[in-house]
Amino acid sequence: MKAELRKMTGAVMNALEWNVVGASRDDLLEQAKKALRGCYVETANSIFCRWEVRGGTPEEAVIFTDDGQIVSRYSIEDLLAETHKSFAGRSRA
Numbered sequence: 001m002k003a004e005l006r007k008m009t010g011a012v013m014n015a016l017e018w019n020v021v022g023a024s025r026d027d028l029l030e031q032a033k034k035a036l037r038g039c040y041v042e043t044a045n046s047i048f049c050r051w052e053v054r055g056g057t058p059e060e061a062v063i064f065t066d067d068g069q070i071v072s073r074y075s076i077e078d079l080l081a082e083t084h085k086s087f088a089g090r091s092r093a
Contacts, residue, residue: 001028001065005035005058008075013058025072032061032074040079046088047080 001023005014020028039057041048049057060075080087 001063001071003032003035003061003063005039006060006062007056008059013056028063028072029074032063032072033079036061036074036076036079040076042083042085043088045085047076047083047085048088 001020002015002017004012004016006012020031023031036058039050039053041050060073062070063072064070076087
């Protein structure tokens with residue numbers, strides 16, 4: 001399996017491969033969520049891009065098979081909808 005952190009345009013920001021033999025679709029979705037959420041800081045009402053993420057903040061995490069079939073996808077829009085928070089730009093901290 002492979003995972004990519006991407007811009008919504010499809011531009012790949014970071015890619016990695018790992019062995020997930022026996023992982024369920026739910027497990028893979030949780031991995032995608034964790035990868036994307038690691039690029040953001042959450043407060044009580046807002047979500048900010050981490051300042052440490054250089055070259056732009058990824059907007060979606062995509063997990064797919066070695067032959068390119070998408071298994072799981074999670075975007076900043078999904079994160080905002082799930083948490084009922086607003087996007088507030090780049091963190092100053």
